[in-house]
Amino acid sequence: MLDGDKIVCESIAILVYICHKANRIDLLGDSMDDQVQIATVNGVLTDLQKPFYEHIYGDKAYEDFKNEAYKSLKFSLSKLNGLLG
Secondary structure, X not given: OEEOOEEOOOHHHHHHHHHHHOXXXXXXXXXXXXXXXXXXXXXXXXXXXXXXXXXXXXXXXXXXXXXXXXXXXXXXXXXXXXXXX
């Protein structure tokens, strides 16, 4: 993302930048605990994407991908469920 002379190139950094630019830092969490929770959930969601990117850009057979993705998905969803309650 280019905003004048400012270049921001990571998706999460872009979201943080936009929140600050719009004077809506409340969207980043009202407290340190909220911000840590949001960052943790974002990390879990990023983990969910990994097996799919590996399948799309890698050379794994579909059955191998399916088995690994299922294990990863089950683990990540369990973590997410624990975080969100």
